[in-house]
Amino acid sequence: MSTVIEAHRPGMRSMLILIGAETKMVVRDTAGLVVPLGLPLLILLTSASAAGRTEIVNGRTALDLFVLPLVLAMVTATIGIINMPSFLAYYRRSGILRRLAVTPASPVMVLAAQAIVSLMQAAVGITLALVVATLAFDANPPVNPGAAIGVVALTMAAMYSIGMIVAAVAPTPNSAVAAGLVAFFALGALGGMFGGRGGLPEPLAEIGSRLPFGAAVDALSAAWAGTAVEGGQLLSLGITVAVGATVAALLFRWE
Template sequence: MTTVVEDRRPGLRSLLTLIGCEAKMVMRDTAGLIVPLGLPLLIMLTSASAAGVEVIVNGLTALDLYVMPLVFVMVMAAISIINMPSYLAYYRRSGILRRLGVTPASPFMVLFAQAVVSIVQAAIGITLAFLVAAVFFGANLPVNIGVTLGVLALIMAAMYGVGMVVAALAPTPNSAVAIGLVAFLGIGAFGGMFGGRDVLPPVIADIGGWLPVGAAVDALGAAWAGVAVDPLTLISLGVAVLLGTGTAALFFRWE
């Protein structure tokens, strides 16, 4: 008599449990909450008063078209490039990913759960920033909400691509934070995070427009204004997604 052993893979309930565990871990990480949510909000508060009275086009102000896109991009970049790689590096060093690899659960479930929690965290940060800007500084909704949401999704994917490269190359949690912070500040500086690209030398400003933060701010600002988004910015973000995931696939190690 032959006994058939059924290979049962984890279902939706297991995945939801894992997402819940990831969410609890993120909420317990005080620094991981303050940096991506508090720092962009602080930068917005220091710029919103002056930017909110400078009308640019269609009744939209500099706050709507420049400050808010930058704040939103900073939220997504901090979560994807600094926080997420440190969690994965911790899992790898502690052997969690290796142990998952020999169970019916897949290490890819951790990646998926992290992605879900990161998206929710980014949505909370973006919503909080917009509500503060709208209530206290009169920020306006995007002209084309659908296009804006699509651009936000592409930006999140691009930032996650950069974060996956950091997660693939960083051997320890501390190095993941260090590398992620350098990458965040580096592409942020080129993208106008510290004063706008117009104050940078022309060559550096042009390079910054091709990097993820600069391209993201330009694309989101155009979508907010309801004008055609420059295809080059979308291509730049798409390349970041492809290069990031491809590089991570080549170099990422589960242990």
């Protein structure tokens, strides 16, 4: 009589081990670890003194309303659009996803573990920026913290959706980094990363405010000021999540 051995799907312990392995990979990638944390901090340090301490609304200064939202958007964008896709492209290129597909473990577990580690890295970057801004420049917390947390979460989802499109179409890790950099700087430039949107031609400034980076900066600024976040900004981020997830699902290949 033949014995049938059923394969059991990995449980939570396996997922935790995979998250630990992904964390080690991120930590060992020096550039991928330093840039998302260091570049926003550099922008913060160079812009904070110029922002001034004049109160603009509800006791919040230009640092609170313009610099901090920009820095937080940069943290999530660099991790979601540049870092995460390069890891996924490497796993596909090296055949890891294909080999996982024939084991009880699912390649989806790798995607989930990488997303969780990316979220952890973004949380570290955001916390570091807020701590430095508060201790060194007396930055103020958002008037509406609930709205700020919600916007940050939606911004993360939007940036990671864009990153999944990059991961879906990039054949190699280097091409994923290159495509991610192009997308990051294009969205950032239109969204006010290089001196605000006031210096852009009006049509480009309007487009930038509707794209996810600009919408995230404006929505975070509103949350810090305690004013209502515009529905158009939330709609922009929500559409980015929906479109990005759909396109990535249609184009993504495991090998």
